[in-house]
Amino acid sequence: MQVTTIALIGGIYSNYHALLATLADIDRRGADCAFFLGDLGAFGPHPNRVPELLIERGIAGIQGNYEESLSSGATDCNCGYTDPRDNHYAQISYDYTAENTSDVYKRWMGTLPRAMRLEANGRRILLSHGSPRKINEFLWRSTSPDPFLRRMCDEYEADVIVCTHSGLHWHKRLEDGRHVINAGVIGRPANDGGTNVWYTMLTVGDDIRVEFLPIEYDHGALASEMRAERLPEEFIETIETGWWTTCLEVLPAKERAAGRF
Amino acid sequence: MTTIPHVPMRALDTLWFQVAGTLCNIECTHCFISSSPTNRSHGMLSLADVEARLREARELGVREYYFTGGEPFMNREMIPILAATLKQGPATVLTNGMLLRKSICRELRELIDASEYSLDLRVSLDGFDRESHDAIRGAGVWERAMIGLRNLAEVEINPVITVTEAADGIRSDEGRARFLDLIRSFGFTKPRLKVLPLFRIGAEEKRTRAYADWERIDIMNESDAEVLQCSSCRMVTSKGVYVCPILIETPEARMGSTLAETLRPFPLRYGACHTCWVEGVSCRT
Ligand code: SF4
Ligand code: SF4
Numbered sequence: 383m384q385v386t387t388i389a390l391i392g393g394i395y396s397n398y399h400a401l402l403a404t405l406a407d408i409d410r411r412g413a414d415c416a417f418f419l420g421d422l423g424a425f426g427p428h429p430n431r432v433p434e435l436l437i438e439r440g441i442a443g444i445q446g447n448y449e450e451s452l453s454s455g456a457t458d459c460n461c462g463y464t465d466p467r468d469n470h471y472a473q474i475s476y477d478y479t480a481e482n483t484s485d486v487y488k489r490w491m492g493t494l495p496r497a498m499r500l501e502a503n504g505r506r507i508l509l510s511h512g513s514p515r516k517i518n519e520f521l522w523r524s525t526s527p528d529p530f531l532r533r534m535c536d537e538y539e540a541d542v543i544v545c546t547h548s549g550l551h552w553h554k555r556l557e558d559g560r561h562v563i564n565a566g567v568i569g570r571p572a573n574d575g576g577t578n579v580w581y582t583m584l585t586v587g588d589d590i591r592v593e594f595l596p597i598e599y600d601h602g603a604l605a606s607e608m609r610a611e612r613l614p615e616e617f618i619e620t621i622e623t624g625w626w627t628t629c630l631e632v633l634p635a636k637e638r639a640a641g642r643f
Numbered sequence: 644m645t646t647i648p649h650v651p652m653r654a655l656d657t658l659w660f661q662v663a664g665t666l667c668n669i670e671c672t673h674c675f676i677s678s679s680p681t682n683r684s685h686g687m688l689s690l691a692d693v694e695a696r697l698r699e700a701r702e703l704g705v706r707e708y709y710f711t712g713g714e715p716f717m718n719r720e721m722i723p724i725l726a727a728t729l730k731q732g733p734a735t736v737l738t739n740g741m742l743l744r745k746s747i748c749r750e751l752r753e754l755i756d757a758s759e760y761s762l763d764l765r766v767s768l769d770g771f772d773r774e775s776h777d778a779i780r781g782a783g784v785w786e787r788a789m790i791g792l793r794n795l796a797e798v799e800i801n802p803v804i805t806v807t808e809a810a811d812g813i814r815s816d817e818g819r820a821r822f823l824d825l826i827r828s829f830g831f832t833k834p835r836l837k838v839l840p841l842f843r844i845g846a847e848e849k850r851t852r853a854y855a856d857w858e859r860i861d862i863m864n865e866s867d868a869e870v871l872q873c874s875s876c877r878m879v880t881s882k883g884v885y886v887c888p889i890l891i892e893t894p895e896a897r898m899g900s901t902l903a904e905t906l907r908p909f910p911l912r913y914g915a916c917h918t919c920w921v922e923g924v925s926c927r928t
Contacts, residue, residue: 465836466819515654524761525707527732530656533704631835634733634761639801643833 385587386502389416390509392546392581393446395569396426396479400579401435403599404568413583417498419546420446420511422491423479424459424472425569425617427607433487445494446511446547447518451476452483453492462518465631472629474614499540502586508540512547521545521564523552524636531562542590544582549573549629550637551580553592563592570617571624573641577601578624648860649908653874656706657927658696658902659888661880662688662724663712668741669781671769672850673809675842675915676891678713685713685891686881690720690727696879697731699902708734709927711888716742722750729758735928737805740766741784743791752798763928764802765837766792769810771821779809789829796830803835803928809850813838840922842889842915854914868911872925877905888926889915 389408394401408416418441423429436443445453447460459476463469497514500507512519514534531554535543542561550573551566566572566580578596585591601621608618616627625642633641664685667678676684700708708728715721715736728734743766755762766788770776773785780788795802804826812818819836826834841847843854868874878885883897886909890896893913898905911920918924 466816522761524759525733527706527760529701529704529731530706533654536704630833635755635763635801636761638833638835639799641833 384503385585386415387411387413388500388502388507388584388586389413390544390563390565390582390584391416391418391441391443391568392551392565393421393424393549393567393569394418394432395421395424395567396429396432397569397579397599397604398426398428398431398435399601399604400568400597400599401432403597404579404581405435405439407581407595407597411583416441417509418443419509419544419565420444420494420517421448421547421567421569422446423448423452423483424475425613426604427611427613429479429483430487433483433490437490442498443494444498444509444511445491445496445517448476448479449491449494450496450517452480452488460518461629462512462520463629463632468629468631471614471616475617478611478613503588505541505586505590506539507542507544507584507586508538509544511545513545514538514540514543518547520548520632521562522548522550522634522637523554523564525634526554526562528554528556532556532558532560535560535562542584542586544584548632549626551582551594553594555590561590561592566594568597570620570626573624573626573637575624575642577622647910647912648868649910650868650871650873651908652906653869655700655703655875655877655902655906657709657872657876658700658705658707659709659711659876659878659926660688660693660696661685661712661878661888661891662693662710662715662721663717664688664881665713666717667713667739668717669714669739669784671780671846673769673779673807673841673847675845675847675889677845682713687718688724688879688881690723692879692881693724694727696902697727701731703902703906705732707732707927709737709888710734711737714739714742716747722747722754725751725754725762729754729760729762733760733762735763735765737765737767738791739780739784740788740791743794745794745797748794748798748800751800755800764795764800765805765928766795766802767805767807768822768825769807771810771825775811792829801831801833801835803837805837805839807839808841837928839926840918840924842918844889844915845892854917858914858917860911860916860920870923871911871919872927873909873911873919877902889919
């Protein structure tokens with residue numbers, strides 16, 4: 383039997399320190415392939431570094447709402463927040479990222495697909511950003527019940543659906559043996575008080591195995607670069623403490639209760 | 644004659660239950676369905692009614708469930724109804740907070756701890772203080788809502804506070820800040836606030852004014868219609884399945900008696916549709 387290991391990198395948010403550490407971990411584990419799932423920019427400093435690295439390493443992937451917005455010259459990130467404070471911070475990140483991303487990379491972002499289909503051991507795997515139907519949909523564990531996920535797998539003819547965007551990783555194995563995976567993000571911690579970030583290893587053999595892998599990286603270096611770039615202190619606090627301080631109003635009750643703010 | 648735009652049914656994500664019918668323990672001057680202690684236009688839903696819809700909803704892949712009224716906690720089966728729902732998906736209850744006794748709050752806490760899905764409580768306030776709140780909601784309502792909020796805080800349930808535009812200054816930064824401070828004063832360290840526009844129907848029509856004839860959606864692209872909640876929701880009442888939680892007193896908005904029957908486009912010819920359109924309203928949290 384053939385076994386395929388696929389590394390899945392969720393939102394990177396310009397955190398190239400975490401990307402370097404993640405790529406090293408993927409190499410060490412010897413994954414067969416790796417894909418990024420969009421939202422390369424936002425939040426962090428020096429937004430050219432991430433596309434630079436991904437292209438240099440030949441890693442393929444899909445657009446997030448950030449790439450869609452940057453490549454089309456949109457004036458906001460279309461992150462999907464509804465709260466004024468959340469939107470205020472989202473706009474700061476977007477303006478900074480738009481201003482500091484070079485045109486070559488913006489054009490490259492425009493060439494990325496919105497979804498990718500893979501096949502491993504006869505399993506149909508669909509990579510998406512928010513959800514297969516909407517680039518900025520938030521799929522949280524506590525608001526993504528099995529009947530809803532089953533409908534999505536049916537509609538999009540997939541045995542495994544992968545997404546990111548919301549920032550928290552989770553995995554559900556449906557009764558019929560299909561899987562939905564939120565790969566998490568490596569851009570910022572998972573609102574759990576740890577400074578590490580998470581990526582996902584999908585192993586497809588006779589069965590499907592999903593592992594969430596913690597990545598420690600030089601978050602101190604990231605924080606000082608963010609300060610030097612005058613990015614909001616609220617963002618830096620998240621990097622240094624592991625607790626989200628912004629974009630909180632989109633969290634459902636369960637996920638909100640688990641964080642500090 | 645202009646053609647009336649239709650909203651397509653994109654996917655049934657959100658299912659609403661008019662779980663207490665139009666019965667409420669109070670009578671707000673802005674209530675768009677004119678709920679009151681005597682309005683029996685729509686009746687209570689029983690646990691069996693809700694369970695039957697949940698079975699349909701499971702087949703259709705519904706994502707989330709909302710409960711409103713009237714006042715949901717006037718329904719004696721509310722706790723078992725929530726227990727049944729939370730086995731299948733996340734739930735949100737819209738309440739005026741007055742019936743949130745300590746015992747109910749403890750039961751809600753147990754439901755939350757037992758489910759893998761989120762349970763959200765949404766408590767409506769209409770002012771920063773007794774005077775402004777009671778002017779809309781009636782004498783003594785502020786006091787009881789405050790007790791309810793304290794009881795929630797005691798069991799560490801963090802509600803979303805919803806405020807309508809009837810509340811003075813709520814759209815300003817200062818108004819928001821005042822509300823957030825009020826919420827914090829109960830001991831909620833993570834205040835959650837949602838502002839809702841008013842619909843000029845029901846009691847609100849008398850408080851301010853009705854919709855003018857020009858307040859209709861005239862042109863709209865199908866893709867724009869996707870932002871309207873009626874492209875992804877339906878409302879179950881004792882009388883059948885309606886297009887959305889707003890138009891339950893509009894007979895033509897009753898689309899069928901099963902969920903499956905209602906998965907088709909709907910003509911947006913009503914004044915309330917204009918509010919949804921220009922305000923980008925969603926009744927979801
Ligand atoms: S607005 Fe809510 S609390 Fe007020 S009368 Fe209507 S249903 Fe009752
Ligand atoms: S009132 Fe709003 S939600 Fe209801 S049908 Fe009209 S546009 Fe849709």
